[in-house]
Amino acid sequence: MVSIEEYELPDELYYVKDHTYARVEDDGTVTVGMDDFGVKGLHEIEFIDLPVEDDEFEANDSFGSIESAKWVGGLLMPVSGTVIEVNEELEDTPSLLIEEPYGDGWLIKVKPSNLEEDLKELIHGEEVVLEWLKKEIAGR
Numbered sequence: 254m255v256s257i258e259e260y261e262l263p264d265e266l267y268y269v270k271d272h273t274y275a276r277v278e279d280d281g282t283v284t285v286g287m288d289d290f291g292v293k294g295l296h297e298i299e300f301i302d303l304p305v306e307d308d309e310f311e312a313n314d315s316f317g318s319i320e321s322a323k324w325v326g327g328l329l330m331p332v333s334g335t336v337i338e339v340n341e342e343l344e345d346t347p348s349l350l351i352e353e354p355y356g357d358g359w360l361i362k363v364k365p366s367n368l369e370e371d372l373k374e375l376i377h378g379e380e381v382v383l384e385w386l387k388k389e390i391a392g393r
Contacts, residue, residue: 255382258390260290262382263355267331267375269313270385273360275331275375283332283368286359287319287350290389295321298347303360308336312371316361319350328360332371338362 255262262268267275272291276284300320310316315327316336339361343350350358365371376385 255379255386257383257386260293260386260390262288262290262386264377264379264382266355267372267377268382268385269329269331269375271326271329272389273328273331274355275372276355277368277372278362281365281368282337283334283363283365284359285316285331285361285363286354287328289354290386292351292354292358294393295319295324295351297322298350301343301347301350303339303343304336306336306339310334310336310363312367312374330363331375332363332365333367334363334365336361337364 255264268288272288274286274288278284298319298321303317310330311333312330314330316330317328319326319328340359352358376382
């Protein structure tokens with residue numbers, strides 16, 4: 254776990270610069286969520302727009318959006334693939350995204366189509382995450 258100031262980012266995850274993450278599961282699927290730095294900037298979520306099952310995306314495509322009192326923005330797909338599950342619980346309890354970004358607050362699950370190549374393009378590992386996160390914190 255990488256911790257800097259009040260932010261925590263598990264170093265086994267793969268990150269997109271817009272603060273979505275990819276967690277490769279044992280069965281080869283990928284869980285996509287929003288990292289701690291990204292969710293702490295949201296404060297209170299007003300609206301989440303997520304895709305539906307069977308939607309297909311390429312890495313870096315926008316797959317949804319989040320609206321809060323302080324921010325409106327798109328979510329970038331970390332890997333190419335097909336959505337196999339959407340976290341329906343976020344519709345009723347959007348605060349889960351902020352409270353448990355790496356647990357019950359995940360966004361979607363994806364069957365990847367180009368995993369090995371896509372992972373090479375993502376931020377990963379303690380050294381890289383620390384340098385990247387330091388720059389993000391300085392810019393906030």
